[in-house]
Amino acid sequence: MSEKTDNEKSTKVSASIFKKRWRKFKTLKRGYYSFIAIVVLFTLSFILPLFIGRDALIVNYNGNYHFPIFKYYSAESFGQNLQGEANYRMLKQQFKEEEKGNWVLMPVYPFGPNENLLSEMDGNPPHPPSAQHWAGTDDRGRDVFARLAYGFNIGLSFSIIVTFFAYFIGVSIGATLGFFGGRVDFFGLRLIEVWSTLPFLYVIIIISSIIQPNFILLVFILMMFGWIGISYYIRGEFYREKARDYVSAAVSMGAKNKTIIFKHVLPNSLTPVISYAPFAIVANIFSLVSLDFLGFGLPPPTPSWGQLMQQGLSNIENWWLIATPLMALFLTLLSITFIGEAIREAFDPKVYSRLR
Amino acid sequence: MKAENILEIKDLKVKFPVTGGLLLRKVAEVKAVDGVSLEMRKGETLGLVGESGCGKSTIGKAVINILKFSSPDVDITGEVWIKTDKGEIDLLKLNRHDMRQHRGIIQMIFQDPYSSLNARLTVGQIIEEPMLYHTDLSKNARLERVSWLLEKVGLQPEQSKRYPHEFSGGQRQRIGIARSLSTNPKIIIADEPVSALDVSIQAQVINLLQELQNEFDLSIMFIAHDLSVVEHISSRIAVMYLGNIVELGPGKDIYHNPIHPYSRALLSAVPVPNPKRKKKDRTILTGDVPTPMNKPSGCAFRTRCPIAKPECADAIPPLELKAENHFAACPYVTADEIRV
Ligand SMILES: Nc1ncnc2c1ncn2[C@@H]1O[C@H](COP(=O)(O)OP(=O)(O)OP(=O)(O)O)[C@@H](O)[C@H]1O
Ligand code: SF4
Numbered sequence: 281m282s283e284k285t286d287n288e289k290s291t292k293v294s295a296s297i298f299k300k301r302w303r304k305f306k307t308l309k310r311g312y313y314s315f316i317a318i319v320v321l322f323t324l325s326f327i328l329p330l331f332i333g334r335d336a337l338i339v340n341y342n343g344n345y346h347f348p349i350f351k352y353y354s355a356e357s358f359g360q361n362l363q364g365e366a367n368y369r370m371l372k373q374q375f376k377e378e379e380k381g382n383w384v385l386m387p388v389y390p391f392g393p394n395e396n397l398l399s400e401m402d403g404n405p406p407h408p409p410s411a412q413h414w415a416g417t418d419d420r421g422r423d424v425f426a427r428l429a430y431g432f433n434i435g436l437s438f439s440i441i442v443t444f445f446a447y448f449i450g451v452s453i454g455a456t457l458g459f460f461g462g463r464v465d466f467f468g469l470r471l472i473e474v475w476s477t478l479p480f481l482y483v484i485i486i487i488s489s490i491i492q493p494n495f496i497l498l499v500f501i502l503m504m505f506g507w508i509g510i511s512y513y514i515r516g517e518f519y520r521e522k523a524r525d526y527v528s529a530a531v532s533m534g535a536k537n538k539t540i541i542f543k544h545v546l547p548n549s550l551t552p553v554i555s556y557a558p559f560a561i562v563a564n565i566f567s568l569v570s571l572d573f574l575g576f577g578l579p580p581p582t583p584s585w586g587q588l589m590q591q592g593l594s595n596i597e598n599w600w601l602i603a604t605p606l607m608a609l610f611l612t613l614l615s616i617t618f619i620g621e622a623i624r625e626a627f628d629p630k631v632y633s634r635l636r
Numbered sequence: 637m638k639a640e641n642i643l644e645i646k647d648l649k650v651k652f653p654v655t656g657g658l659l660l661r662k663v664a665e666v667k668a669v670d671g672v673s674l675e676m677r678k679g680e681t682l683g684l685v686g687e688s689g690c691g692k693s694t695i696g697k698a699v700i701n702i703l704k705f706s707s708p709d710v711d712i713t714g715e716v717w718i719k720t721d722k723g724e725i726d727l728l729k730l731n732r733h734d735m736r737q738h739r740g741i742i743q744m745i746f747q748d749p750y751s752s753l754n755a756r757l758t759v760g761q762i763i764e765e766p767m768l769y770h771t772d773l774s775k776n777a778r779l780e781r782v783s784w785l786l787e788k789v790g791l792q793p794e795q796s797k798r799y800p801h802e803f804s805g806g807q808r809q810r811i812g813i814a815r816s817l818s819t820n821p822k823i824i825i826a827d828e829p830v831s832a833l834d835v836s837i838q839a840q841v842i843n844l845l846q847e848l849q850n851e852f853d854l855s856i857m858f859i860a861h862d863l864s865v866v867e868h869i870s871s872r873i874a875v876m877y878l879g880n881i882v883e884l885g886p887g888k889d890i891y892h893n894p895i896h897p898y899s900r901a902l903l904s905a906v907p908v909p910n911p912k913r914k915k916k917d918r919t920i921l922t923g924d925v926p927t928p929m930n931k932p933s934g935c936a937f938r939t940r941c942p943i944a945k946p947e948c949a950d951a952i953p954p955l956e957l958k959a960e961n962h963f964a965a966c967p968y969v970t971a972d973e974i975r976v
């Protein structure tokens with residue numbers, strides 16, 4: 281490259297490597313749209329009761345407004361002849377018939393994930409898909425679509441949390457080994473090797489047979505086994521980056537280890553972490569689904585894809601119990617894989633290796 | 637230290653252990669630098685030449701005391717004295733903390749302009765960084781100095797907001813030079829600053845270094861693997877072979893009248909337009925370069941030396957005075973046999 285063309289080039293807007301990669305990522309349509317879809321759906325899934333759920337958004341009763349999605353109301357408080365919490369679908373019906381000006385605003389899809397619908401439905405569960413229950417009900421008469429939607433939030437949150445903590449541990453350990461090298465590295469690696477021979481599935485089965493696993497315990501177990509892969513990556517990156525001249529330059533200026541690690545080596549070592557993350561998230565979603573399927577996952581009645589599939593397998597003639605969660609899993613994993621692919625391409629070290 | 641010197645290296649030895657086996661025991665060692673003594677005069681450019689792998693960068697890194705960082709097990713002996721305002725200091729005796737206070741006066745320009753700049757930082761941040769550690773300038777004063785330095789090295793102050801990947805190799809090397817000057821150093825170790833650059837740009841960068849040397853009153857150790865690069869800018873040149881200095885003398889003399897058989901071979905490989913030079917006088921280097929791990933005993937060059945004798949295996953020949961200010965480490969040659 282000649283100096284002249286470079287000076288011409290420098291009239292363009294300057295961009296950090298991250299900005300360049302983000303721009304490149306946006307050009308990879310499949311991954312970019314999957315990214316938008318997943319981010320939007322995941323964000324919406326945190327306010328899911330506004331769209332899918334049994335609790336009314338607003339009840340106007342005798343001129344007063346009530347917001348049942350935020351607060352518990354007994355059936356009596358709306359003059360409903362029932363025990364326990366009000367049933368807002370029935371209330372809506374009731375108000376309509378009474379024509380007293382009372383009204384109920386329900387979520388678009390007015391069924392909750394853990395709600396037993398047997399009293400409102402004919403026949404025995406599981407019920408096949410219908411206009412009302414898009415994916416039918418499961419063997420306890422719960423709406424499958426609502427369970428799928430809530431399960432999406434739980435599965436993805438779970439796997440993002442696991443990935444985050446596993447990465448935190450993996451990056452810290454890998455960075456320590458790679459940065460300090462020598463004996464720290466040698467003995468650290470041996471310990472990791474020993475740790476990684478622990479059969480993770482057995483550990484979970486053993487623990488679950490002693491105590492009922494909950495969200496936090498499962499996050500903890502998966503995290504304790506999930507950091508190993510990334511620690512190898514980071515170790516390698518630190519090893520390589522540490523030997524580069526910009527690090528020598530930093531040392532020769534008198535930078536301290538802390539500065540060298542956080543200002544110089546770490547930012548240049550995160551490429552594999554970021555480009556590997558979507559695949560780790562996929563793997564963790566899959567782990568949770570498998571554990572739920574095997575019955576070692578989150579405790580009932582947590583809405584879970586794996587548990588639905590397990591039901592589907594034991595009621596194979598009720599195809600929707602297996603087809604819908606499989607479809608949901610397939611689409612989710614596919615989109616996240618598309619994202620991962622696009623990130624990997626945008627971060628392609630071949631293009632940038634000279635620049636790093 | 638002698639009055640005219642700013643840097644004195646005394647009997648520097650650098651050995652990298654080669655470890656292996658289950659418990660990482662030392663199984664061999666690489667004698668990257670094997671007893672080098674070298675003086676640098678105040679304000680001079682000292683050339684250091686030799687083939688790839690002979691230990692040039694290792695000397696440079698030992699002098700700025702950064703070897704222990706990347707290779708904690710390295711074995712360094714000898715002394716590296718520098719003259720500072722506060723007196724003479726042996727850098728090798730300092731621990732990393734004490735060394736930090738003296739880093740401002742001795743800086744290095746690195747070999748590879750691509751890997752020597754952190755790609756995540758802007759050029760301004762890169763040049764500013766040494767000032768964070770060695771000055772108490774305010775942010776504005778630092779930025780002002782960054783602009784000033786950028787101009788000094790022939791770039792535009794506006795370019796400080798750009799990232800290294802937007803620059804060519806030559807421009808990057810200018811950025812590296814600006815960074816090395818930001819703390820007002822007295823000594824610069826320039827480790828093959830131009831060997832990664834296009835020939836057309838090499839001269840520009842060398843000229844820039846020379847201008848800056850005058851302006852900043854620098855003493856420069858200019859490392860190169862090619863004599864022709866250092867010949868016209870160095871007052872003195874040291875020629876290295878496998879961790880030893882085999883010849884030391886004024887630049888012109890080394891180039892036009894090399895004494896050591898290795899320097900002669902090195903020079904005969906360079907096409908020099910010299911009518912006196914006859915074809916039959918050309919010595920071609922034969923044989924592979926031995927690695928520093930299995931360095932030959934005695935004179936390390938004996939496996940390739942055209943005039944090697946059995947006695948050459950006995951001891952490392954010391955540098956002997958062969959002509960005025962001109963030393964060579966071979967007892968079997970004299971300055972009179974001119975053979976360029
Ligand atoms: N950290 C290290 N660990 C082990 N061996 C090393 C290390 N650094 C350098 N060496 C070895 O020391 C010898 C001298 O290396 P050095 O980098 O000083 O050579 P050089 O003269 O600068 O070569 P070049 O022209 O290729 O830069 C080489 O054989 C090299 O393999
Ligand atoms: S000492 Fe012997 S081997 Fe070494 S250069 Fe002289 S003649 Fe050659």
Ligand SMILES: [Mg+2]
Pocket residue numbers: 692693694747827828
């Ligand atoms: Mg080198």
